[in-house]
Amino acid sequence: QVQLVESGGGLVQAGGSLRLFCAASGRAFSSYTMGWFCQAPGKEREFVAAIRWSGGSILYADSVKGRFTISRDNAKNTMALQMNSLKPEDTAVYYCAATPAGTIAPMYAVSSYRYWGQGTQVTVSS
Numbered sequence: 001q002v003q004l005v006e007s008g009g010g011l012v013q014a015g016g017s018l019r020l021f022c023a024a025s026g027r028a029f030s031s032y033t034m035g036w037f038c039q040a041p042g043k044e045r046e047f048v049a050a051i052r053w054s055g056g057s058i059l060y061a062d063s064v065k066g067r068f069t070i071s072r073d074n075a076k077n078t079m080a081l082q083m084n085s086l087k088p089e090d091t092a093v094y095y096c097a098a099t100p101a102g103t104i105a106p107m108y109a110v111s112s113y114r115y116w117g118q119g120t121q122v123t124v125s126s
Contacts, residue, residue: 002026002115004096009120012086018122020081022096030074033101035113036081038092038122048094049081050107059107063089086124093119 008020022034035050049060049070058070069082079096097113099105105112 002032002098004098004115004117006094006096006117006120009094009122011123011125014086014088014124014126016086016124017082017084018086020083020094020096020120020122022079022081022117024077024079024096024098031101032098032115033103033107033112034070034072034079035097035099035107036070036079037095037097037110038090039095039119040092043092045095045110046092047108047110051079052107053101057107061108083122086122088124088126090122091124092122094122095119 003025005023012018030053033052036048037045038048039045047061049068051058051070051072067085072079096117098115099113
C-alpha cells in the first residue's frame with residue numbers, strides 16, 4: 001500500500017506563487033509514476049502535471065505550461081509542484097497521485113493512477 005499526503009496549499013493573490021508537496025510512504029517511491037490533479041467544486045478532476053519514475057519524462061496540462069514545474073526527490077520520497085503566476089482559475093483542491101511505473105497508460109488520465117492523496121486546497125484571489 002502507498003500512502004500519499006499533500007501539503008503546501010493556501011490562499012494567494014493572483015500572480016503569486018505556491019509550492020505544493022507530496023510525501024509518499026509504504027513502497028519504493030522511485031518505482032512509481034507521480035502526478036498532480038486538481039478538482040474545482042462541481043467539476044471533474046483534471047490533469048495538471050506528471051513525472052515518470054526516472055524523472056526524465058514530464059507532461060503538463062496546456063493551461064499550466066510555463067507557470068508550473070513538477071519535480072521529485074526519490075531519495076526523500078517526495079514530489080513537488082512549484083506554482084507561479086497563479087490565476088483565479090487555478091483555484092481547486094490539488095491531489096497527488098501515484099501508479100506503478102511499469103503500467104502502460106497515459107500520464108494525463110485519472111484512470112491511470114492507483115493511489116491518491118487527500119488533497120490540499122489552493123485558492124487564488126483576484
